[in-house]
Amino acid sequence: MLSEQALLLLWGGSAVGTMTFAMGRDRNPLLWLFAALAAGPLAPLLLLALPPVCRDGPPLDREAMELCDACLEPVRRDRRQCRHCGVVA
Known part of the structure; x- marks a missing residue:
């Protein structure tokens, strides 16, 4: 079983990874950081399911x-x- 510190480190690392992935898909990184902190491993899966934002018109x-x-x-x-x-x- 993972210790509390290891679990928090994995959770935070996953949130930062989700934020970085969101920036690459032209999404709001802070919104996705907080979504990943709240939802854990479900946030990157949701981000992966959404199409990238096209801001060029x-x-x-x-x-x-x-x-x-x-x-x-x-x-x-x-x-x-x-x-x-x-x-x-």
């Missing part, structure tokens, strides 16, 4: 994109500046 169609003249990365046609190299359009 809906995907753009190809007509709305063009290649940057400087770095040749795809950028929006209506941009002010390339997000990859910083060249002003």
Whole structure:
């Protein structure tokens, strides 16, 4: 049987691991830290079941994109500046 200290260490380590995993999936890390502290091993399973958050908005169609003249990365046609190299359009 695990001692109390070992159990607390595993519980806290699992919570920190869940928080790190949440950051990688674009979720709120503090919320998931507290969820993992409260729910224990169920929180990472729930996080794994949820899809990653897409914060970029809906995907753009190809007509709305063009290649940057400087770095040749795809950028929006209506941009002010390339997000990859910083060249002003």
